[in-house]
Amino acid sequence: MSYRLYVQPVAPFAALHGDSDHQRFDWALIDASGMFQATGQDEDRSRIEQTLTQNDLDHVRLIGLIPGDESLFCFAEIPAKQARYVRQALPFAVEEQLAQDIDSVHLALGxxxxxxxxxxxxxxxxxxxxxxxxxxIAGADLEAIYPEASLLPIQDTRWCLCLDGDATFVSGSRGEWFRMNTANLPVFAYTLANPEEDEVAAEIPVALYGRAGDLEAQRSVIDGLGAQERLRLHREALEMSPLELLVHADHNDLCDPINLCQGEFEPQDQGASTWRAWRPVAIVAGLWFVLQLGVEAGLGYYHLTQARDLEQQAMSIYREAFPGDTRTHAGNVRRVLEGRLRVASQEGPRADFLSLLGQTGAEYERLGGGNVQFNAVNYSRQRGELVVELRADSYDRLSALRSAIGDRGFEARIGSVVNDSDGARARLTVSGGS
Structure with missing residues (x-):
């Protein structure tokens, strides 16, 4: 639900002297239907913020009400209709109506x-x-700042007045407003009764609001105001505070105030306000992201360098094994090797005499050879087998030779084993395998 918070500083205005912490306020909180949810009189800012926190209210729209004599009302005759041109011409149109340098004045357009x-x-x-x-004020988003008198309800009257103790708020049907001392009302009555150039009404209607106590206390002043012949004064006792009257008039569009929050004082929207609250978290998250990105980039470069080194090592080993292959590179070396291995597994080891003898002799040399003796060698081309008569100091030597040849992809079998006092004799049969 949407909530509006109306805040009105009360005298003395400590905020104008740089002491906003000691500024006191009258305030009222209403919901979307205009019902008053909470009010306060002559309270500090912490009390308002505490009320918002206790009721768990977020993004309450805040309307600030400043004394009516803080701002001046005037008209600007500008023939242009487009807002951009109107704002450009505005300072020149009102400069003669102001008593100070136009550059030091903030102008709000109505x-x-x-x-x-x-x-x-x-x-x-x-x-x-x-x-x-x-x-x-924490917990609320500033939406508008109005002179308090400009929120008085102007309907069928020329002037509307509201008593607030020693002060009186005054608003006119043309849009003007001001704040004055209540004691000066009789003196000002002549101005109120003075018709405009184009006004022909015999009587000028004036609505006067005030709490019963204020109406009674200012009876003589009010009587002096009513003594003007042209003024038709209508008095109405309020059962609410003057602030609540202003809130009621604004919520029900009984007035047409000028929002001072324009130009350089235009408030941020709720999205920007939310961003302002989360900005420290976003900054930390951003720094963490940049740091993490740097770490990931560093690791990526390191792994890329390592991968290139491994590729160079793999290609160096491949060039040593296949010096004549100039078409293979790091991108396809795996596929080429897999193809070579697949072809080799399909063809099996070479089973000719020299291959079998060379492999058997190589393993014989690798095992030391001294404890194993070749007595005879026979080769059968038809069977593709190499038969070697061996003698060794133990059967384990013969078994080790057989295993070593088998590890090379050949088939090796030991048969006709004879053990005697000098060792063991056997027949080693070596073939190309399956």
Whole structure:
């Protein structure tokens, strides 16, 4: 559900002197239907933030209300209709109506009326103080800043007044507003009764709101106001606070205030506010990601270097075994070797006389040879077998020779074994295998 928080600083205005921590507020919290959920009077900022936290409310829209005499209302006669051109011409259109340098004034543009564009002007430095004051309230997103008097309900009356102790809020049907001391109302009554150039009404309706206590306390002032012949004064006692009246009027569109949060003071949206809350986490995550990316890149380069070294070693060994092969490279060496091995396994070991004799002799030399003697050698081309008559100091020698030849892919068998006092005699048969 959407919630709105209205916050109104109360005098003395410590925030204007750089002491925002001691600024006190009147405030009201309403839901989307306009029902008041919580209110407070003359409380500090921590109390407002505590209420939002206890009710687990996120992204509450905050409306700040500043004293009506902090900003000036004026009209700007600008023939342009496009907003960009209107804003460019705005300082020149209102410069003569302001009593200070236009460069030091913040201008907020309102709706266009018969008299021209409605404009609110406020000192830049003062606007910055108010903006910071409201924006620092945790748990709420600043949406607008209004002069409090501009939220008075203007309907069928020319003027609307609201008593708030010694102060009175005044708003007019043309959009003007101001704040004045209640004691000066009788003096100001002549201004209220003075008709405009194009006004022909015999009476000027004025609505006056106030709590029963304020109406009673200011009876003489109100009587003086009602003594003006042209003013038709309608008094209405409030059963709510003046702030609640302003909140009610704004929620029900009974007023048309000018939002001072424009230009350089335009508040961030909720997405930006969320980003601001999560920005430290995002920074840490970003740093971690960059660090992790650096580590992964370093490891990738290291493994790439190692892979290239292994490829070079593999190709060096391959070149030694097959010096005549110039077409094989690191990308296909595995496939070439698998093909060679597959062909070799299908053909089997060579079974001619020289191959069998050479392999048998090589293993004989590798085993030492001294303890094994060749007595006779026979070869059968038809059977593809080499038969060797052997003598050794033990059968284990003969068995070792047979195993070594078998490990080379040949078939080796020992038969006709005779053991005597000098050792063992046997017949070794070697063939090409299956």
């Amino acid at each position: 709706q266009r009326s018969e008299q021209g564009f409605r404009v609110a002007a406020i000192d830049n430095k003062r606007m910055a103080l108010w903006y910071t004051l409201f924006d620092d």
